[in-house]
Amino acid sequence: MGIEHKRIDLSINLGKASLKNPLMTASGTCGYVDELDDFLDINQLGGYITKSITIKPRLGNDVPRIVETDSGMLNAIGLANIGVEKFIKEKVPLMERYKTPFFVNIAGQIIDDYVAVADKLSQCIQIAGMELNISCPNVKQGGITFGTDPALVKQITCEVKKVIRDKMLIVKLTPNVTNISTIAKVAVDCGADALSLVNTFTAMVIDIETRKPVLSNRTGGLSGPAIKPIAIYLVNKVYNEVAKPAGIPLIGGGGVRTASDAIEFIIAGATAVTIGTATFANPDGAVKIIEGMKGYCTRHKFSSITSLTGALK
Amino acid sequence: MESHLPKKGIFTASVLQNRKLGDKFYRITIELENKAKNVFSAAVPGQFVEIDVSRLALPPENHVPAQYADASQRNVILRRPFSFADIMVSDTSVVAEILYCVLGPATLRMKTLKTGDIVSLIGPLGNGFSIAEKKKTSILIAGGMGAPPLVHLSGLMKSQCKDMEIVVFVGAKSVSDLAFFDLKVDKLIKTKVSLGEFDKHKIKTHISTDDGSAGSKGFVTDVLKDWLLKNKPDAKETIMYACGPEAMLLASAALSSEFKIPCQVSLERRMACGTGLCQSCAVKCLNKDDGSTFYKLCCKDGPIFWSDEVVWE
């Protein structure tokens, strides 16, 4: 006899947070809080990661901010957001309508910005944790990305850790580095409760008629199905080299569109999985993925999804 | 979002007909079923839908125009936005009409939709035009492929505002670019005032082409300017609606301020989601109080804007 479909336990522990299933929205692809309401029941999601919030409101880049590529897209939104104060006043209270844990993605251009945002958000009881987006250029260091420099990752993670009280700290890794495990290790050593990977890959599309880049920002981040196999590889690498030995959970993502994609990330070593770009075409896709994960567990006789994490042979 | 607009959602619809018009243009009619019937019967001209073409196959190689042979190879993952050209509501059915032009991988695939095929739609999206019921004269300005939402608008005005004078100006580069005119070319060439898509609403159309191959020679906004100078409509009793390439919208905005006639424009941006999730569709707007600029979202706050709120670049 197989296991009954409805008895499959999809719940997971993600550091300090308990999620009813492994599926989370990816930052920047699902709005602030309630934008997906017309398409799905947000309570069905395992977790929700908001768009990046910065200390001051940001208008974002000029258009074009996106361009579609083969099985993917580039974006250079430029962290357009309403700023932490307005976010706390107008958006955070909306979270009370839902049971799903909310994680706020935070970004900045100097370390003090991250710390100030984290400090303010740590006082909001509605928030389960924060995700550090360290893929932003650091203005003080001449525009190099925080997440590519182990010394900066150490500093930023330790400083934020000091102010976030009981909130969970997720560090989101950029794949645009030579050895992602080096950065992962630093973040874990500084007290990250979980790591999420991957953010987008820096890329460019050129309009050959005008010989200009299509995006006004010239470069953008590649996401979508095109990046999935690389993301799977990186999740598996960080799982084996850092997360598993340290006992730290991973949130895997990059090109997830179907339940099979999500399961693939979990087998590679992820505890939770994000859906990003795929939400644009299928805003109700997350719910279908959750159902599909149950189906896989039934077929393969896993009564609990947690035993699948890192089950790569 | 304004409260009279129907609540958006993700729906399926079946194709009734998908037919070629002239050289480059197509008309597709789709029938909405079940819940979508109510929702779409309340859609407003200027609103749009996001169509999923990612599951459609390409036409055979000999049906792919040479200039799109390379682009056609690209896999499509994002939906594409299309305005309603009409929504026909009867006791038994709700049918939406879309007029489209083949320009790249998505619209090439749309060509292959056949009667009975099922398509996935997200909509109705955006704000739509606001009809100025009390005004005496409405001037509609369509450039290139900008006709569809104005055809929809003219139909509604014709039925709702019996005493309103509706004057339509349609312009294109050349006779073969006169979008959606289901007429023999020779007839178009002969006449300056003709009937095209607007014919079904019995509205005469002033035609112009940049090269003079049909209608008057010159830009549509120049023809409109002559008309304004000659007919001197009462600015307080007149309103303009424009849809077309951004340069034409800019010229319309200039006429709007010169003649003090308010003007609504329909803007296009590259859209990844169409539903306010991604911030890709920014439109730079002016804060009239302090002269500062800020971004609105074309998909959510637009696509219809007042011409004097947009910062034209």
Ligand SMILES: Cc1cc2nc3c(=O)[nH]c(=O)nc-3n(C[C@H](O)[C@H](O)[C@H](O)COP(=O)(O)OP(=O)(O)OC[C@H]3O[C@@H](n4cnc5c(N)ncnc54)[C@H](O)[C@@H]3O)c2cc1C
């Ligand atoms: C609100 C809205 C309503 C629309 N209504 C209609 C309609 O009723 N009928 C119709 O035929 N088309 C309409 N369009 C345009 C339509 O969405 C595009 O033609 C379509 O996405 C092209 O897809 P493709 O894959 O075939 O070509 P792509 O390869 O995606 O695009 C073809 C060319 O157009 C450019 N382009 C694509 N999208 C945009 C954009 N948003 N702004 C500026 N340049 C762009 C590309 O750079 C490329 O050169 C609308 C667009 C918007 C935003």
Ligand SMILES: Cc1cc2nc3c(=O)[nH]c(=O)nc-3n(C[C@H](O)[C@H](O)[C@H](O)COP(=O)(O)O)c2cc1C
């Ligand atoms: C339009 C867009 C905006 C994004 N904005 C953010 C952001 O503000 N902060 C962030 O950490 N990641 C952002 N991301 C990255 C996603 O969260 C995700 O890590 C990445 O897109 C890979 O996953 P996917 O292929 O499922 O989209 C953005 C991605 C897209 C496509």
Ligand code: FES
């Ligand atoms: S297209 Fe995504 S926010 Fe407008």
